[in-house]
Amino acid sequence: MNIIEEYEKYIAKIGDRKTLYRLVANRFDVKMALYPGSHIDIGASLVIPNVTYIDNYKGTIQFFKHLIEVRNYINMNKEYPEECTIEFFGLDYNENIKLDKVDMIISQFAGFVGQATKKHLKKGGILLCNDSHGDATLAYLDDDYEFIGVVESNNTIITDELEKYFKFANERQIDRNKVLTKMKGPRYKTQPSNYIFLLKKNI
Numbered sequence: 001m002n003i004i005e006e007y008e009k010y011i012a013k014i015g016d017r018k019t020l021y022r023l024v025a026n027r028f029d030v031k032m033a034l035y036p037g038s039h040i041d042i043g044a045s046l047v048i049p050n051v052t053y054i055d056n057y058k059g060t061i062q063f064f065k066h067l068i069e070v071r072n073y074i075n076m077n078k079e080y081p082e083e084c085t086i087e088f089f090g091l092d093y094n095e096n097i098k099l100d101k102v103d104m105i106i107s108q109f110a111g112f113v114g115q116a117t118k119k120h121l122k123k124g125g126i127l128l129c130n131d132s133h134g135d136a137t138l139a140y141l142d143d144d145y146e147f148i149g150v151v152e153s154n155n156t157i158i159t160d161e162l163e164k165y166f167k168f169a170n171e172r173q174i175d176r177n178k179v180l181t182k183m184k185g186p187r188y189k190t191q192p193s194n195y196i197f198l199l200k201k202n203i
């Protein structure tokens with residue numbers, strides 16, 4: 001199997017997130033993004049000209065050894081006029097990696113990305129995350145971030161009536177320590193597929 005077949009097989013399994021990435025990138029004028037814990041989800045590069053991927057899994061490192069083929073595939077299928085810029089680091093995203101600050105960080109099913117990598121986000125930049133591992137909950141409780149929206153499963157961005165999110169059916173406080181130890185997002189009354197946060201200051 002070549003790497004493009006491998007990518008297409010992966011997308012068939014996880015679902016194509018290109019619509020999600022396009023929607024958020026267009027809304028917030030994202031030109032440069034960072035995707036820690038990406039595995040081989042390179043769909044962001046189809047709609048965002050400059051994306052850096054970080055993942056320390058050996059299968060991912062093997063995939064990105066074919067960076068020329070990845071770039072060729074993206075250049076043939078991308079939706080923006082300029083050449084794509086793609087970088088990959090086969091490292092732990094907690095490490096001190098020297099990177100330019102980006103407009104958006106993508107966090108999907110890969111731990112506490114929004115906490116570990118917010119130093120790479122510009123002031124006013126966007127964290128797009130789900131709450132599978134509790135990353136959205138940690139951002140919600142983090143004063144460095146402002147909760148500004150959600151993306152519903154039909155790929156609509158909602159920015160009003162946000163008070164209803166992060167609330168339990170039986171009213172109680174969020175237990176941050178439990179999220180940190182279990183690495184699982186709590187079960188809230190309303191659960192959108194993704195959350196959007198804005199970084200309020202330079203870290």
Ligand SMILES: C[S@@+](CC[C@H](N)C(=O)[O-])C[C@H]1O[C@@H](n2cnc3c(N)ncnc32)[C@H](O)[C@@H]1O
Pocket residue numbers: 014036037038039040041054055056057060091092093094107108109110111
């Ligand atoms: C469940 S997969 C999700 C992949 C992709 N984000 C998606 O949604 O399709 C989690 C990925 O995060 C990577 N990952 C988890 N913790 C990491 C860390 N500390 N540093 C780098 N990569 C990490 C794993 O290697 C794995 O490829």
